Amino acid sequence: MSSNPKSVYSEVLPIAFALLFGTAFISCQSDSSTSVPATWTHYGGSPEQSKYFDAGEITKQNVSQLEVAWVYPTEDELPYFFSPIIVDTVMYLMGKNASLIAVNAVTGKEIWIHSNLNGITRRGINYWESKDKKKKRLIFTINNTLQAIDAVTGKSVLEFGDNGYVDLREGLDRDPTSIRRMQSMMPGVIYDDLIIMGSAPGEAYFSPPGHVRAYNLETGKLEWTFHTIPHPGEYGYDTWPKDAYKYVGGVNVWSEISVDTQRGIAFLPLGSPTYDYYGADRIGSNLFGNSLVALDARTGERLWHYQTVHHDLWDYDLSPAPQLLQVNRNGKQIDAVAIATKHGFVFVFDRVTGEPLFPIEEKPFPPSEMPGEEAWPTQPISTLPSFTRHEVTEETLNPYFPDSVRQVWLGRLDSARSGLYVPPSDQYETIMMPGALGGSNYGNTGADPEKGILYVMTQEHASIYKLNKVEPPKIDLSVNEIKRVQALYATTCQTCHGVDMEGGVGPSLLNVGQHMFYDEFRSTVVNGRGQMPGFVHVDEETLRALYRYFGGNPMSFNFRRNIDTKTPEGPVVASGGASIKSDEKRGSPMSDYPEGVDHPSARFTTDYGLEWPGLAAPPWSSILAYDLNNGTIKWRRPIGQDSLYVQGDQSKGAPGGVLRKGMIITSTGVVFVTAKGGKLYALDEENGDLLWEETLSHEVNAQPSMYVLNGKQYLVINATSNFARDSYDHSKKEGALPKGYVVYALPD
Template identity: 80%
Template sequence: MNLFPKEPQLTVVARLIICISVFFISACNSENSTSQYATWTHYGGSPEQSRFFDAREITKENVNQLEIAWVFPTEDETPYFFSPIIVDTVMYVMGKHSSLIAVNVVTGKEIWIHANLNGLTRRGINYWESKDKKDKRLIFTINNTIQAIDAVTGKSILSFGKEGYVDLREGLGREPSSMRRIQPMMPGVIFEDLLIIGSSPGENYFSPPGHVRAYNVVTGNMEWIFHTIPQPGEFGYETWPKDAYKYIGGVNVWSEISVDTQRGIAYLPVGSPTYDYYGADRIGSNLFGNSLVALDARTGERLWHYQTVHHDLWDYDLASAPQLLTINRNGKKVDAVAVATKHGFVFVFDRVTGEPIFPIEEKPFPPSEMPGEEAWPTQPIPSLPNFTRNEVTKETLNPYFTDSIKQFWYKRLEIGKSGLYIPLSDKHENITMPGALGGANYGNTASNPTNGMMYILTQEHASIYKLNKVEPPKVDLSVNELQRVKALYNTTCQTCHGKDMSGGVGPSLQKIGEQLFYDEFRSTVVNGKGQMPGFVHVDEETLKAMYRYLGGNPMSFNFRRNLEPIIPKGPVVATGGASIIPDETRALPMSDYPEEVDHPSERYTTEYGLDWPALAAPPWSSLVAYNLNDGSIAWRKPVGQDSLYVQGDQSKGAPSGVLRKGMIVTSTGLVFATAKGGKLYAFDAENGDLLWEETLSHEVNAQPSMYWLDGKQYLVINATSNFAKDSYDHSKKQGALPKGYVVYALPDKK
């Protein structure tokens, strides 16, 4: 439903006021932009994704005087993972029931609200402006499309792409309507007039391929595509079975792409092939899976690559932003690129040639026990010290466990296997450290580009894996299921939702499976919503069958669209983004190998095994500083606060917790870091001394941002998430702030 089928026209006076205000605040702040790192117009601060900010007001000596300057409330209960960007003195945030909001940071007032952007990429958006600054655009992905909004007026740019959008499902060599999930969870990166973007196609068998593409930000035309799964005649094709590109998925960049803007080189941290933990249908090393790939950012041509894991069987995709630094190596300055991995290693290369700066050795590891599987016999191990543990033993088991739990795990450790690069099996458990959560993950790396220092937020959580033989995912309903679903609908749903699901007292259910996550659908049916009662008697298999009947796939992922858009109070200029033309036909997701290709007779999968994340002793989360001039770890500090986060005695507290947070490094030698428990820290970048600590009223799950205005420096923290049950809920304390974007600054000089 679109409440504004034709977006309301701003009056001439209103448009003039907006344009004048944006021009004024732009002029006020232009004198401050003396460095390429003095703005935060990209997700990671700049296209380099260094999270480095060049400003001199906040220092080691005065950082402990920071105080809250102002707060922008999000005004709903939704946790937002959105990282604000600031252009001159306009900050773009997400809030108010999934609205994109332009806020004047001088006055704290809303300039415009574009409401009802459900499905917009969770982590952030991109900003682009023409050289004459007359065309200013916000570029983002929403519901598997790329769209553009005028950054001044907040209205959709309908000349972009086809009627205002580009379908990301097109151009991947698969039937577009069969793809339920392709847009990335990160915003991509802007370089010149291009949006370079990856994807998040999922990690199941037959998920779509994760080819990386570049689109023109004005026209929406695709300018180039890099096949991460090589096709016949392309480099790397021989590292796969014949025709593997027809059925293999993944090998995608779902996180952060870094760009050397001076050289025009894009650095891609590429993820794992499908299926993550069993690769009998992809025998070979599998380029460009788990590789750092350097491309010509203007053409997409491969310049060099390095594969950090061959034939990945552990989901050790590259997930954090490659860091671009100038290091002093043996008395010589070298422009380097460093990437941290989910399994605790740091690889460092010459940024131009791809040559390793520190030695890397191929070391042998055990073969696979699984039928048809051929684990790669060696894996690359860099000479730099790793920043995580890679094994769980009796000696390293969590000391807070009760004696009974310790005995329970002693037995499991005797039977199972733990250690680096041990292939998964259906005969025993693998206690893998780190597991599915990493190590280093998205938003977890930062650097000072000038002095060779790199910072990593790391978490050490184990996964317990065991392969199980499975049947292919079921997407069609059997005759019995169809009868059962129709009977349930006729007796329970038809009265309110209509005989043909077109609606009545209740809303239409047509294609509801495309509009809700399965968990949301299940929760609504079981628990009820609004005037709808809950139906607790419906079993899980019938729920899944009903969801498939309504157009969803419980094995897949669907981007959420609210059925009844909520238009918030304030200067709403548009709602819903560009109208997406529905598919005339909707093909089922790919569920089997093409007839003409050879393939294994069996498939195996495993759960992520995250029931015991705090299996090893704390600290579970740390901030680690690498000196890449000599390849040493300069310092390490535990971060975050959590309850024990284990099954057992939860009365004690532990000095670190689960995190996927963010950092900012400043030119004055500070590292700001957020962590579990609403924690915000300022560390001395040189030695790790804690200089300032703050506890926010709500949990933080987004990248911090920074800006400055008229000589004053501001730190922006998105504090909109709820505290977990196992953590300390600061939102209920006296004086707690509302959910929102919290802005810190030094007190005004008297």
């Protein structure tokens, strides 16, 4: 095995030999026990999404000896967020201009490349094989369609769906041609011959609903639909206003679905209804918003549910994977499911009955002062210890703030309100801790299932909200809009597109609105394009203001698809996926209530208030181990490194944000964790003590993977993101590795 990334990458197999080589690797296994691979075939390792791996080579005693076995460079300027999967001896990853690539999991040699999959879900794909193992497929979403690629040849499976694809816009109570965004940024989950799919329909007024659907993996046929916003006659319909299903959107699974494969139960972590922060048009508790729902995975029938937030006004949707564990309670072993939340709570239930294993109390909270709004009078509070703070005060302000900034914030705190479940207002700022991107998010939970230990990664970032009345669109920007757009640009766009919008890693954005229609611009920002990630938390009003800031008129629309068709070097076997037919006519996105439906006279919106991620004192991120046998936090450890607001020697930093990172829990008691600043840790499961630490040459923004081949255990880290601050840019240091997938193993 070579530790030289260039030697791995430069040896390109001829296409014919690559296909033959790939077929042999996928199809054959030795009878020797040391040759049978333990692989990572799902985003979270398995349909249970536990991130748990059973292998014995890497232990607490030798983990510090891990070294780079090989690297696969992506050869791209912009980051990838893809979590590789490994099937038998083949690793599937993404690189080279949004291409899916199959490589030899021992050497990193390319087997095949399916290039130019622009618009593909950026965080992962699914693998499925038929019971006779004759059909092996990679399943993924791209440009609002579900598609399949032959895992052996790398070519599109054209008998899947309608000439190679399924239109995910269909069957959602809306005109399919009016839907601009549907596919989730996460892969679905495989159960038997079904793929169960979530979605990301958007979070604006009149976004499509996030119904959960299951498709047959052989044919692409829709097998069942679970209406997350109930239709008339369905359970939960009376928790909404009459006909709400016709205009309310969201209530979607945009993250990880977990499946108890033995019982055939799918556990859905459902998100918030739209609009997130003002719900006068959805008075009621709003099932199944913000609920953990257990479904029969074969039929989609609801078995039980629990709502963690009633009538959500804070974007506290359920994000991380529900974790399936065995716990001992009162001398009895119980199969449990645990869910961690954005707002810092852990809820634990009997997996079969839905009965809480630890008490949950309904506690009163303040009413809303907004016209027409009716905040739910109580909210469920778990009696398990919380893992986040719930307010920002003078005492908890970031101590690294310069005095001038601190004084400004002391004044803002005097006129703002902060605390758990304080409803947003148009009269004052509401400082929520944690905010829209705080707490535990997708990829941020794992488990040691047999020991009953739940692992939670948490990010303590606040959001600052203030509702504004939605006014008719206008071209000129107000002072407040300019401030909001400039803050968004500084935190989201500037790293790639430059301080003056003149370009850098990414292209220039100067006057981009004059040569890109709004619909195309919106789709690019929200869904991403090529290696540019999508930014799902930018609301419609801010998108329109940003477009005007770039010189455009948001009332113009265009439905062209501009795709960079550059073909990378290597064994390219196909390009672009299945050919998607253009709509003969395109409907406009829903923009008002259906005729005859009662609705409020005004709408209010706010942005996500993310411009001050380090408002409170560090640590900003930590990992915790919950012992769910007794309901205690076993240990807590700050992780990551960030120079945010730190004065003086910024290389020291403070524990930084953990969102979009991940973990692996091993059977030998080693917990691998990735964190901000390019950090990779190996921790002791017993106490959280540090066993090994590595600083990667590039930032990590994906779930790590693990596999065993020929008795050798490998750890895969996707290190393809840029560092946000120069003081943390390790890519320029001597011996730095290229952007790519870094594979670690113990020395021979």
